[in-house]
Amino acid sequence: MGIALAAAPAQRKLARDEWIARVAVVALALWLLVAVALPLWALLSKSFQNRDGVFVGLLNYATYFSSPALFSSFWNSIMVAVIATTITLPGAFVYAYALTRSSMKAKGLFTALAQIPILAPSLLPAIALIYLFGNQGLLRSFLFGQSIYGPLGIVIAEAFYTFPHALLILVTALNTSDARLYESAAALGAWPRRIFFTVTLPGARYGILSAALVVFTLVMTDFGAPKVIGGRFNVLATDVYKQVVGQQNFQIGAVVAMMLLFPAILSFAAERFVRRKQMAQLTAQAVPLVPKPNRQSDWFFFGVCTLIIIPIVGILLTAAWASFIRFWPYNLTMGLGNYNFSRFETAGWLPYWNSLRMAGWTALIGTALIFGGAYLLEKTKGLPFVRSIVQLFAMLPLAVPGLVLGISYIFFFNHPANPLVFLYGTLAILVINTIAHFYTVSHLTATTALKQLDNEFEAVSASLHAPFYRTFWKVTVPVCLPAILDIAVYMFVNAMTTVSAVIFLWVPSTRVASIAVVYMDDAGWQGAAAAMAMMIVYTSATLKLVHVLVARILDRRTQAWRRR
Amino acid sequence: MQGFGVFRVEYPANAQTEVERFFKGGGWSMPRRLTTGVLIRWAAVLSVVALVAGLAGEVNAQVTRLTVYTAMENDQLGPYKAAFEADNPGIVIDWVRDSTGVIGARFLAERDNPRADVVWGLAVTQLLRAEEFNLLHPYTPRGADALKPAFRDSKTPMTWTGMDAFLSVICYNTVEAKKRGLRAPFSWLDLLNPAYKGRIVMPNPASSGTGYLTVAAWLQIFGEEKGWAFMDKLHENIGVYLHSGTAPCVRAAQGEYAMGIGFDARGALLKQQGFPIEVIIPKEGAGWDMEASAIVRGTRNLAAAQRLIDWTVTRKANELYNTWYAVVAYPGLSNVPPFYPPNAEKAMVKNDFAWMAKNYTRILQEWTRRYDTRSAPR
Numbered sequence: 001m002g003i004a005l006a007a008a009p010a011q012r013k014l015a016r017d018e019w020i021a022r023v024a025v026v027a028l029a030l031w032l033l034v035a036v037a038l039p040l041w042a043l044l045s046k047s048f049q050n051r052d053g054v055f056v057g058l059l060n061y062a063t064y065f066s067s068p069a070l071f072s073s074f075w076n077s078i079m080v081a082v083i084a085t086t087i088t089l090p091g092a093f094v095y096a097y098a099l100t101r102s103s104m105k106a107k108g109l110f111t112a113l114a115q116i117p118i119l120a121p122s123l124l125p126a127i128a129l130i131y132l133f134g135n136q137g138l139l140r141s142f143l144f145g146q147s148i149y150g151p152l153g154i155v156i157a158e159a160f161y162t163f164p165h166a167l168l169i170l171v172t173a174l175n176t177s178d179a180r181l182y183e184s185a186a187a188l189g190a191w192p193r194r195i196f197f198t199v200t201l202p203g204a205r206y207g208i209l210s211a212a213l214v215v216f217t218l219v220m221t222d223f224g225a226p227k228v229i230g231g232r233f234n235v236l237a238t239d240v241y242k243q244v245v246g247q248q249n250f251q252i253g254a255v256v257a258m259m260l261l262f263p264a265i266l267s268f269a270a271e272r273f274v275r276r277k278q279m280a281q282l283t284a285q286a287v288p289l290v291p292k293p294n295r296q297s298d299w300f301f302f303g304v305c306t307l308i309i310i311p312i313v314g315i316l317l318t319a320a321w322a323s324f325i326r327f328w329p330y331n332l333t334m335g336l337g338n339y340n341f342s343r344f345e346t347a348g349w350l351p352y353w354n355s356l357r358m359a360g361w362t363a364l365i366g367t368a369l370i371f372g373g374a375y376l377l378e379k380t381k382g383l384p385f386v387r388s389i390v391q392l393f394a395m396l397p398l399a400v401p402g403l404v405l406g407i408s409y410i411f412f413f414n415h416p417a418n419p420l421v422f423l424y425g426t427l428a429i430l431v432i433n434t435i436a437h438f439y440t441v442s443h444l445t446a447t448t449a450l451k452q453l454d455n456e457f458e459a460v461s462a463s464l465h466a467p468f469y470r471t472f473w474k475v476t477v478p479v480c481l482p483a484i485l486d487i488a489v490y491m492f493v494n495a496m497t498t499v500s501a502v503i504f505l506w507v508p509s510t511r512v513a514s515i516a517v518v519y520m521d522d523a524g525w526q527g528a529a530a531a532m533a534m535m536i537v538y539t540s541a542t543l544k545l546v547h548v549l550v551a552r553i554l555d556r557r558t559q560a561w562r563r564r
Numbered sequence: 565m566q567g568f569g570v571f572r573v574e575y576p577a578n579a580q581t582e583v584e585r586f587f588k589g590g591g592w593s594m595p596r597r598l599t600t601g602v603l604i605r606w607a608a609v610l611s612v613v614a615l616v617a618g619l620a621g622e623v624n625a626q627v628t629r630l631t632v633y634t635a636m637e638n639d640q641l642g643p644y645k646a647a648f649e650a651d652n653p654g655i656v657i658d659w660v661r662d663s664t665g666v667i668g669a670r671f672l673a674e675r676d677n678p679r680a681d682v683v684w685g686l687a688v689t690q691l692l693r694a695e696e697f698n699l700l701h702p703y704t705p706r707g708a709d710a711l712k713p714a715f716r717d718s719k720t721p722m723t724w725t726g727m728d729a730f731l732s733v734i735c736y737n738t739v740e741a742k743k744r745g746l747r748a749p750f751s752w753l754d755l756l757n758p759a760y761k762g763r764i765v766m767p768n769p770a771s772s773g774t775g776y777l778t779v780a781a782w783l784q785i786f787g788e789e790k791g792w793a794f795m796d797k798l799h800e801n802i803g804v805y806l807h808s809g810t811a812p813c814v815r816a817a818q819g820e821y822a823m824g825i826g827f828d829a830r831g832a833l834l835k836q837q838g839f840p841i842e843v844i845i846p847k848e849g850a851g852w853d854m855e856a857s858a859i860v861r862g863t864r865n866l867a868a869a870q871r872l873i874d875w876t877v878t879r880k881a882n883e884l885y886n887t888w889y890a891v892v893a894y895p896g897l898s899n900v901p902p903f904y905p906p907n908a909e910k911a912m913v914k915n916d917f918a919w920m921a922k923n924y925t926r927i928l929q930e931w932t933r934r935y936d937t938r939s940a941p942r
Contacts, residue, residue, distance in 0.1 A: 069936055135820045147762075149804060231804045234936075246666055246771045248673035329819055330739070330840065346641045346659055416677060425679075508660050522663075522807040523638065524814025 017467040021380035028373045029386050032393035034420070035436040039408035040400065043261075046411045047254035064255045070239060074259055077236040080151055080226075081219040084158040088166050088215050091159075091308050093208065096170035098301035101200075103293040105302060113309050116316050118164050119540035121497040121514045122224035124533040125157040127526055128318040129229055136329040149231030157225035160315050162218045166211040173207020174200075178286040206274045213271040217264050221401030223500040224514075228521050228529075236260045237500070240403050244504060250410070257404045268399035316537070323531035338531035344520050345528070347508065351516035352535050358430050358502075358512055359495035366435040366442065367488040371480070374446035375472055379458050398440035402500030405437050410504050425507040437501040438494045442487040449483030450476070479561075481554055489547045493540045627656045628868040633671055635664040635773055636685035636855065637810060637830065640888060644685075647884055648875050655868045663808045664690060664773025671860075675699055681863040682872050687773040688856040689780075691724045692921035700724065701859040701866070706874045715854065715893035724858040725877050728889035731850040731908055732778040735813035735831040736823045739840040746822055751847045752782065752794070755825075760801045763822035765812040767805065770928050770936075773853055774809025774827040779931060780920045781851020781913050792934070799935050817841050828908065829888045835903040845905045849913035853920070855885075 050056045064070055098104055099111060117125070132139050133148035146152055181203070185195045201208075223237040230238055236259055244253035324334040342348035373394070377387060397405070413424045423429045453476060461471040477484065499514040506515050513536050521529040634641065638661065645657045660667070660680065668690035671680065675697050683691065694700055704721040715726030734755075736748050746763070749755050755764060767775030783791035803821050806812055812824025813831045817839035828850075831843035857876045859869045875881055882894035890900050890908045900906065 069932065130820075136818065242770075245662075246669065248669035250673070327838070342642065344638060346638050346661055508658055522811060524806070524808075524811035524818070526818075 017462075017469075018380075018382055021376060021468060022382050024372075025376050025380070025383055025386055025390065028369075028376060029390045029393070031369070032390060032436075032439075035432055036393050036396055036400075036405075036439070039405065039412035040396075042411035042415070043254055043257060043404065043408035046250065047258050049251065051251060060251045060255045064252060064259075069234070070252070070256065073234040073236050073239045073256075076151070076234060077220050077260075078263070080154050080158070080235060081216045083151070084155045084162065084219040085212050085215045087155065088159045088162050089208065089212055092163055092166035092170055092211065093204075094301075094304055095308050096167055096174055097200075098305050100171055100174040101289070101291050102298050102301040103291050104298040104305065110305050110309060113313055114167050115164050115544075116312060117160050117162075119493060119497070119544065120316065120319075120537045121499055121517060121533055122157065122161040122222050123228050123499060123514065123517050123521065123529070124224075124319050124537065125160040125315050126153060126225045126228035127517075127521065127530050127533060128315045128322065129153050129157055130526055131318050131322045131328070131530075132315075147231065149229055150233040153229035153231070154226050154233070154235070157229060158219045158222060160312060161222065161225065162215045163312060165218060166215050169211040169214060170204065170207050173204045173210070175288075176286075177203050177289050179289040180287050182289060206277045209274045210271050213267045213274070217267045217271075217401075220267075221260055221264055221403065221500070223403055223503065224518075227499075227518060237401075237403055240407065241503065244407055244410070250407075253407055254411070257407050260401050261399075261404045264401050264404075265399045272395075319530050319537075320534055322527060323534045325527060328527055338525075338527040339535075341516070341520075341528060341532065343528070344523065344525045345516055347511055347516070350509075351511045352513045352532065354427065354510055355496055355513035355536070356539070358427055358434070358510075359492045361427070361431045362434045362495040363488045363492040365431065366438070366491040367484060369435065370439060370442045370487060371446045371477075371484055372472075374443055374450055375476060378447060378450040379455065379472075379476070380468055394443045395440055397436055397438070400437075402437050402498060403503070405433060406501055406504040409433055425510070427510045429505055430502050430510055430512065431495075433501050433505055434495045434498060435491070437498065438491055442490055445483055445487055445490070446480075449480045453479060478558055481558055482551055485547060485551060485554065489543060492543055496536050496540050627654055628865050629656045629658050630681045630865055630868055630872060631658050631660060631679060632872070633660050633667050633680040633683045633860075634685040635662065635667050635687065635690075637888075639833075640685075644881075644884060647880070648872065651875060651880075652868075652871055655871060657872075663767075663771045665769070665771040665776065668693065668773075671699065672697060678860050678862055680860045681865050682857065682859055682869045684857045684872065684876055685727060685855045686857075687777065687853040688724060688726060688917055689776065689853055689920045689924065690773070691856050691858050692917060693924060694858075695723055696921075699861055701861040701863065701869075703859050703870060703873060705870075705877045708877045710895070711877060711893040712895050724856045725873070726893045727855040727857060727876065727882070728885040728893065729852045729854055729891040729909075729912060730774070730777075730889060731828040731845070731852045731912060732774050732781065732809075732825055733828045733831055733850060733905065734823055734844040734846060735816040735826050735834070736842045736844050737816050737819050737821075737840055738842055740819045740822045744822065748842065749823070749844065749846070752785070753848075754846075755801060755823075756794070756797045757801075760822065762801065762803045764798070764801045764825065765803050765806055765815050765821045765823075766825035767809045767812055768807060768936075769931055771807050772809040774825075775805075776924070776928070777851045777853040777920070778825055779851075779927060780923075781849070781915070783927065784851075784916065784919075785848050785913060792930070795931075796934070802935075805935065813841070828890075828904065829901065832901050832904040833888075843903065843905050845908065845911045850908070850911045852912045852915060854917070 047060055048055055048057060050059070095110070095114065099107055104110075129137075129148055130153075131137060133143055133153070134140070137148065143152070148156075177200070181199050182195060185199050190198065221237060223241065226233070226235045226238050227241070236256055240253055240256045240260065243249045243256055322328070323338050324336070325331075326333050326335040326337055337343070341352075345351070373390070377390060377394075409429065412418065413420055413429060415421065423432070457471055457475050458468060461468065461475075497514060499518060502512060503515060503518065506512060513532050517529045517532045517536075520526075520532065636644070641659050641661060645659070649656060660670075662670070664687045667686055671678075671683065671686075671690070671694055674680075678699065683694075691700065700723040702719070702721040702723050705725055708716055708722060708725050711725060716722055717724050734749060738748075740746075740763075741748065744763075746759055747757075749757070749760075766778065769775035769779045779791075779795070782794055785791070786794055806815065809827045810830050811826070812821075813826035813834055814824075815821050816824035816826075817834040819840075828843065831841060835841050835843060857873055859866070859873055863869050877893070879894055879897075882892045882897055883899075885892045886894075886897045886899045886901075888901060890898075890904050891912070905911075
């Protein structure tokens with residue numbers, strides 16, 4: 001470094017600039033190493049050790065596979081995930097099709113309502129389903145004697161929970177179509193049905209596959225819904241929890257976590273592969289498709305979308321209603337008793353405030369870290385090897401279920417030899433875990449926004465001897481402000497709703513709202529659990545509304561240059 | 565080193581202008597339009613404020629904080645904590661609460677690096693298991709000799725002292741029973757009635773202390789072989805095994821299931837709150853365990869821990885326990901909480917805690933093997 005810094009004055013500034021960038025990239029790599037890679041390594045090695053930390057090869061795995069109770073959960077998880085995917089996907093596809101290819105009314109409203117599930121923890125639909133279809137449920141007779149506790153309840157709750165995720169991917173897939181193909185097809189005399197099967201479906205096939213894989217992984221790894229409504233039906237996610245929290249059997253817990261990680265990684269790899277193909281479809285010459293009004297089909301889609309959205313809104317309203325009921329099921333008058341959390345929960349309202357703090361820090365630090373990191377990767381140079389490692393680590397969290405990351409953190413951060421052991425039991429470890437868990441999507445958002453900016457900015461700045469961080473601060477950040485805001489809101493909402501990522505890491509003083517929901521449900525207080533879950537929804541929804549408003553103002557103030 | 569010199573001379577000067585330009589230049593003096601610059605500055609200022617406020621919030625006043633592991637009910641913790649802290653200013657309790665089995669497992673799992681100072685309110689079965697691993701710090705609390713002999717350790721010094729007895733009972737929902745034409749059970753064997761199929765809930769003994777004491781009581785009342793045979797048949801009638809000892813009575817009170825095998829005090833409280841339930845003690849007798857307390861070996865706050873344990877055996881503390889439980893450790897306290905089943909003390913089965921502790925793992929393994937597998941959900 002001495003040499004670099006002692007170079008000719010004209011170049012010294014640049015050299016220092018590069019030096020800072022390199023240090024920052026290395027720091028980023030170290031952070032990802034500590035927050036993602038090393039914990040996962042700790043998990044992997046733990047699954048090969050016995051209680052005293054001695055290497056025992058595949059012994060834990062042998063124990064696992066020879067225990068029918070544990071292994072059956074694997075197939076249960078797969079089964080539930082497959083069924084939930086086959087239910088969610090067609091619904092989401094029709095909905096996405098209506099939003100992108102029809103001229104039906106109230107598209108904005110339909111889009112907004114479909115986002116509702118994102119604002120709630122997956123515990124919420126499960127709790128609502130108990131009020132609707134439980135043994136005292138209002139609509140119990142619709143089940144014809146079937147019980148909601150078990151696969152049925154899980155599948156319905158997961159369909160609610162995963163719908164917006166599938167929808168988002170499918171809308172993107174259907175949006176990236178070339179109008180010229182449709183014109184050609186029509187000009188060649190193809191009927192709409194034929195066009196649908198020969199142009200639309202093939203065009204969206206990668207999107208469909210990608211949505212299917214995402215839904216499958218989400219269901220496979222979700223903890224909230226099966227915990228509340230799984231009844232006697234065990235799945236992998238609840239098994240990990242039982243082994244680790246219930247029996248403190250960390251070795252078998254590690255093995256089950258590996259079983260959870262494996263399909264998630266496979267599906268992730270497949271999804272990446274498919275998505276790349278999707279990207280390649282759209283060429284620069286493509287003409288965007290503008291749907292033409294058609295009275296009949298527009299009303300048809302309006303009707304179908306209404307049918308799809310009613311259960312989604314209904315589930316949310318049920319949870320809201322349940323949170324106000326005084327004395328379920330014998331006195332249905334409304335009151336605020338369930339919101340008096342100290343009646344049900346040692347810490348009273350503390351978990352809610354903890355959630356706000358945790359989500360606030362996650363949004364603040366996470367956004368700075370992720371956007372800054374993406375900028376370093378996109379716009380600076382040097383250390384290609386470290387960069388490729390950072391790139392890999394940044395993608396990894398998407399494949400790692402929250403429960404798996406959580407249990408890895410126990411192994412890594414609670415190891416007596418780890419100098420970071422002081423973090424264990426603090427709010428900081430929840431923040432670190434949550435940032436790591438939701439790193440990838442935010443990283444991709446940031447990268448996409450940065451790619452839209454011409455690298456000329458950096459080149460010009462360099463020729464003006466302006467260091468890259470000044471360009472970053474004066475040009476990049478203002479221009480990318482909408483994307484930065486998106487990331488911050490995404491981080492905040494996910495930090496509010498996540499259960500799986502934090503269930504292993506909280507201590508009494510850092511108990512968060514979603515954990516309080518789990519515990520109140522465990523004690524049988526569904527009303528209070530619904531109330532706490534609704535507090536999460538109210539908060540995320542408020543933030544989301546503020547976000548929409550601010551984004552609108554920002555768009556007017558800072559994005560005028562995009563329009564001509 | 566020379567490089568560092570250049571670095572050091574140049575950097576502050578440059579950095580200062582950077583900061584100056586950023587904070588003083590342009591934006592502030594411009595008309596207060598909502599520009600990006602203003603927004604960013606706001607964000608920066610707000611973050612600093614939040615950071616400082618956040619850090620300030622983390623700093624606590626000088627008190628001794630005791631980490632207390634417990635399986636007591638959530639609604640008990642507040643009053644217990646308040647009463648102790650009022651008598652002992654300068655000591656603050658941080659509860660770590662979960663169901664008995666979970667806290668017990670956690671306590672054992674952390675044996676190389678214990679994180680608790682005191683255990684207050686955990687089934688004595690679990691404390692005896694912990695004692696085997698030498699996890700308890702022997703200490704005879706001041707005034708412990710006054711406790712009923714059954715409610716204290718017979719060794720000197722004692723490793724644990726008892727608080728109260730909690731029983732497993734049947735919480736029976738009268739409204740649901742009427743609706744479905746069910747008859748109330750009076751004995752454990754009555755629970756095998758096929759009409760109850762899918763309508764009974766009980767706690768999972770692996771996580772719940774009430775669950776374990778119930779299973780252990782059946783094995784002691786009926787004998788091992790008949791006990792398991794009883795549970796095999798009962799399994800047919802169980803709707804679901806729940807995580808905690810509270811949940812079965814709550815779920816039965818809400819009519820989600822017709823009856824729940826749960827612990828006594830919760831049943832009485834729910835009845836007091838107006839839920840339509842009867843709290844039934846089966847005629848073969850009720851299984852029970854004792855809530856007990858101990859100091860954790862290796863605590864860094866031994867003096868404060870001793871003060872807490874001293875307090876837990878006082879008459880005052882026992883009066884508090886007595887508002888929940890009819891049978892407490894301190895002699896002469898005989899309050900019967902509202903709606904608590906009468907004659908509970910007589911109905912308690914003869915219980916061998918040493919046997920319960922020694923066979924804990926074996927019984928749970930057997931239970932899990934038989935009933936925790938995938939079975940058709942109901």
